[in-house]
Amino acid sequence: MPHPLRTRSFRLLFVGRSLSLLGDAAIPAALTLAVYLATGSTGDLALVLACAMVPKLLLLPLGGVVGDRFNARTVALTTDLVRCVTQLFVGAELLSGTPALWQIAVAEAIGGAAGAFSMPTVSPLIRGTVAESGLLRANALMSVVSSAARIGGPAVAGALVFTAGPGWAFVLDGATFAVSAALLAAIEVRHVPIPRRSLIGDLKEGWGEVRSRDWYWTSLIAHAAWNGAAAVLMTLGPALFLRDLGGKGVWLAFLQTGAVGLLIGSLVAGRARPRRPVLTANLGGALYAFPLCLLATHAPVGVAVAAYGIAMAGLGFLNPVWETAVQSAVPAHALARVTSYDWLLSLGAMPLGYALAPLAASAWGPEIPLAVAGLLVGSACLATAAVPGVRRFKASTEPVEAVTRTTGTPA
Numbered sequence: 001m002p003h004p005l006r007t008r009s010f011r012l013l014f015v016g017r018s019l020s021l022l023g024d025a026a027i028p029a030a031l032t033l034a035v036y037l038a039t040g041s042t043g044d045l046a047l048v049l050a051c052a053m054v055p056k057l058l059l060l061p062l063g064g065v066v067g068d069r070f071n072a073r074t075v076a077l078t079t080d081l082v083r084c085v086t087q088l089f090v091g092a093e094l095l096s097g098t099p100a101l102w103q104i105a106v107a108e109a110i111g112g113a114a115g116a117f118s119m120p121t122v123s124p125l126i127r128g129t130v131a132e133s134g135l136l137r138a139n140a141l142m143s144v145v146s147s148a149a150r151i152g153g154p155a156v157a158g159a160l161v162f163t164a165g166p167g168w169a170f171v172l173d174g175a176t177f178a179v180s181a182a183l184l185a186a187i188e189v190r191h192v193p194i195p196r197r198s199l200i201g202d203l204k205e206g207w208g209e210v211r212s213r214d215w216y217w218t219s220l221i222a223h224a225a226w227n228g229a230a231a232v233l234m235t236l237g238p239a240l241f242l243r244d245l246g247g248k249g250v251w252l253a254f255l256q257t258g259a260v261g262l263l264i265g266s267l268v269a270g271r272a273r274p275r276r277p278v279l280t281a282n283l284g285g286a287l288y289a290f291p292l293c294l295l296a297t298h299a300p301v302g303v304a305v306a307a308y309g310i311a312m313a314g315l316g317f318l319n320p321v322w323e324t325a326v327q328s329a330v331p332a333h334a335l336a337r338v339t340s341y342d343w344l345l346s347l348g349a350m351p352l353g354y355a356l357a358p359l360a361a362s363a364w365g366p367e368i369p370l371a372v373a374g375l376l377v378g379s380a381c382l383a384t385a386a387v388p389g390v391r392r393f394k395a396s397t398e399p400v401e402a403v404t405r406t407t408g409t410p411a
Contacts, residue, residue: 004138009129009187014138016180017122018145020080023176025153026160027087030169031108033161038099051105052112053351059116060344065202066117067336072124073189079118080181086111087174094167119343120336127327127335128189135327139320140270147263147316151256192333206337209330215278215389216326220342223322224349225380226285226315229373231353233292236366245301254305261309265316274321278393281321282384284314289378296371325393 004010035048067075086107093099093107122142130138160169194202210217241251265284274280291308330338353373360369384390 004130004134004141007130007134009189010126010138012183012187013125013129014141014145016080016183017142018149019176020173020180021146021149022153022156023087023173025149026157026169027153027173028157030157030161030166033157034094034099034166035101035104037166038094038101044101048101048105048108052108053347055109055113056116056119057344057348059113060119060340060347061203061206061337062199063117064120064206064337064340065199067120067124067340068194068202068206068333069196071189071191072121072128072336073184073187073191075117076121076125077181077184079114079121080177080184082114083111083118084174084177084181086114087170087177091167091170091174094170095165120340123323123327123339124191124332124335125189126323127332128191129187132328136273136320136324137270139323139327140266143266143269143316143320144263146319147259147266150262151259190332192331194333202337206334206341209334209338210341213329213389214387215384215393216330216338218384218387218390219278219282219322220345222282222285222377222380222384223342224345225377226288227346228349228353229288229292229377231350232357232369232373233295235354235357236361236370237295240295240366244298245295245304250301250305254308257305257309258312261312262316265313265318266320267316268313269317269320272317272321275394276391277321277325278390279385281318281325282381282390284318284321286378286381287311287314288381289374292370292374292377296367296374298367329393 005014031048035044089107090104093104126138126142127135156172157166157169160166160172197205210220237254238251241247241254245251272280288311291304291311294304294307326339326342327335357369357373360372
């Protein structure tokens with residue numbers, strides 16, 4: 001089995017994605033610090049974050065349609081250029097010394113909208129540049145880079161924020177998008193054209209592909225529960241650790257242990273060949289219940305930290321195994337639309353967790369929402385084992401489809 005990195009197109013895709021993931025990983029810390037230092041208002045910070053998230057959620061289904069109608073390379077290249085401009089603009093605003101909040105908010109909204117079109121192209125890009133026998137390795141490599149970026153991104157952001165200023169983090173991110181676009185322009189991506197029909201018709205066909213696979217839509221519910229539970233932990237965790245569990249240093253150690261676990265899980269996934277990939281992946285997601293329930297029951301902090309590392313290793317294993325299963329089983333002409341629904345449910349569950357966690361904690365204390373979130377994610381992931389399609393899923397049964405190849409200048 002040839003290694004995916006021996007394929008020129010995937011190698012260029014991998015380099016471009018690696019750079020943009022590192023740049024993106026530095027942005028959350030830089031953005032929150034920059035806006036808060038500039039305005040001194042958590043309300044203004046929430047507004048900017050909402051401007052980035054809401055367009056992404058609203059436009060994800062449309063992004064899936066565009067990703068299937070046009071070559072994924074063309075769409076990804078265009079969105080990289082848009083996000084390059086928006087990040088450079090925000091960087092220039094911050095470096096000017098007198099940033100305008102509304103201009104930053106508009107730029108982040110445009111960048112969020114571009115993200116809605118970019119995210120559904122990831123799976124088609126990998127599937128279009130790698131042979132099916134190399135999909136798991138390719139997805140594992142992407143997951144390893146994403147995990148490493150989550151470890152290194154905040155460090156890069158911190159170094160830039162405290163030495164040169166947060167604006168340079170956005171300049172760096174814009175530069176990575178420019179390099180990624182240049183590399184995308186030089187690769188070949190297999191593409192299955194779809195018949196021209198109405199937008200509603202395309203959306204219905206994509207949803208029909210989701211609904212017809214019980215292993216897929218039931219797993220999406222479990223993954224949404226995971227993301228909602230993660231939002232609960234990220235909302236309540238800082239206060240809990242600062243107040244009762246050892247302070248800021250322990251909270252940072254908790255997060256760093258999770259990032260290392262995520263990286264280890266991704267590395268393991270690259271070597272694994274599970275016989276029932278969807279079931280195994282979802283069981284990995286169920287591990288997230290342990291740190292939540294341990295925190296809710298005031299277990300020793302060292303045990304909770306270790307459990308979080310193991311739980312994130314389960315996520316690191318889940319992501320590439322799940323993506324490989326989807327890429328192998330879903331027809332290439334519908335892959336962007338199908339994955340857009342995955343992103344929509346996953347991202348949509350997080351604002352719900354952010355909103356409900358503080359309300360529940362103020363009414364009953366943080367232990368109750370943490371325990372409920374843990375039980376919910378554990379039961380949702382384990383319940384997929386009762387679904388016939390999840391248990392039976394072993395390999396793709398879809399027919400091989402004719403493809404066209406594009407290269408050079410985007411169409």
